[in-house]
Amino acid sequence: MAKKKKLTALFLVTALTLSLLLGGCGNGENAEGKVVIELVQYKPEAVDAFEALEEKFNAEHDDIELVIDSPNDAMTILKTRFIREDNPDIIGIGGDINYSNFLDAEMLMDISDFDGLADIKENYLETNKDLEYVPLDGVYAVPYMANAAGVLYNRDMFEEHGWTIPTTWEEFIALCETIEAEGVQPLYFGYKDTWTCLAPWNAIAVDLCESDIAYQVNSGNATYAEAYKEVAVKTKALLEYAQPTPVAYSYNDACTAFARNQSAMYVIGNYAIPQIKSVNPDMNIGSFVFPASSNADENVLNSGNDLMFCVMEDCENKEAAYEVLRFLLEDENVQIYLDDQSAVPCKKGEFPIAYELEDMSEYINNGIVADYQDHHYPTEMAVDAMIQTYLLDDSENALDTFLTRFDTEWIRYNRDIIAKVKKYQEKGE
Helix, strand or coil: CHHHHHHHHHHHHHHHHHCCCCCCCCCCECCCCCEEEEEEECCHHHHHHHHHHHHHHHHHCCCEEEEEECCCCHHHHHHHHHHCCCCCCEEEECCCHHHHHHHHCCCECCCCCCHHHHHECHHHHHHHHHCCCCCCCCCCCEEEEECCEEEEEEHHHHHHHCCCCCCCHHHHHHHHHHHHHCCCCCECCCCCCHHHHHHHHHHHHHHHCCCCHHHHHHCCCCCHHHHCHHHHHHHHHHHHHCCCCHHHCCHHHHHHHHHCCCCCEEEEEHHHHHHHHHHCCCCCEEEECCCCCCCHHHCCEECCEEEEEEEECCCCCHHHHHHHHHHHCCHHHHHHHHHHHCCEECECCCCCCCHHHHHHHHHHHHCCEECCHHHHCCHHHCHHHHHHHHHHCCCCCHHHHHHHHHHHHHHHHCHHHHHHHHHHHHCCC
């Protein structure tokens, strides 16, 4: 009953709006007596890769049928199904606040005994531990693909002008000044879509903040007003080198402008590369780690678990689900996804790094990475809109207003989590 109440609190509104979208998944067997494993994954842009993987798995297995669904708005559909107790066997989700909530609701199976975990890079497993509201025993997800966010740049333009990749904040600002002096737009943003405000925010924050700052704040040992002051100042400083009124342009506008050589750089993640290349397939794109610190040795790549697989707690065919996970982790199948999405593999091995990410290879290969700060933000808090409002605020007290509001809203939307952390700490565990 306790678990049911948790699920209802988390997902009831979604369920009321979409309760008739999907039917039940049956008894776990098809007409031929094969065990059916249903996987619902949240990345519709990767549907071609998943269709290829589904077909390949089913051609190679006589006793298991894999059914992969890649719906639009998958998280909403999943939450609806959870309320109806119509769970798939495996979900493919990102390492963000949804994962934290599913863990908190005790919906995910502890897969510590899955042998494939030994092949996953330790830093991506640790990233998931930071997403636990309070420390938990066990492992609840297999990190599959990560993303890499920093600064995309026009390689040809850099080579033509002799510009070099900066390694400190001061060098980055000097580069922007140089680019502007040579008659080129340094940066382009699509802040009309508020979520894009988080791209530079996250890339800057990983250099300047502890990766577990959310837990520190929830523990009462830190405040965002202190932790985020420099992040906020530097995020706003980028506007000096952006196109006029960046809030008038969408994500698609920014991708298109960069693809058409209207700026030398674009502060965004590798996930934008397919969109950019849909406009200019021949564009020579590079990317570098955002140098937010004055010390180059403190640079960290903003990289989080973009896709990971979780087995649902009520999955009745655990071994068949594990067989699906083993298949997905086979090198040639990992490569199918990499070729389609230019992602960063979470599996250990000699996988080629996408050409566009070569300048980040030192960080990727050596695990010098930190998760996106926004993966800890409650959706209801709308931090992206808060940042956009701050960027538009030209008043003298804009910074203090923003930081004060951040802490106030955090307490408002995380009251239950803060209480949970306090209770955990009082137990002395």
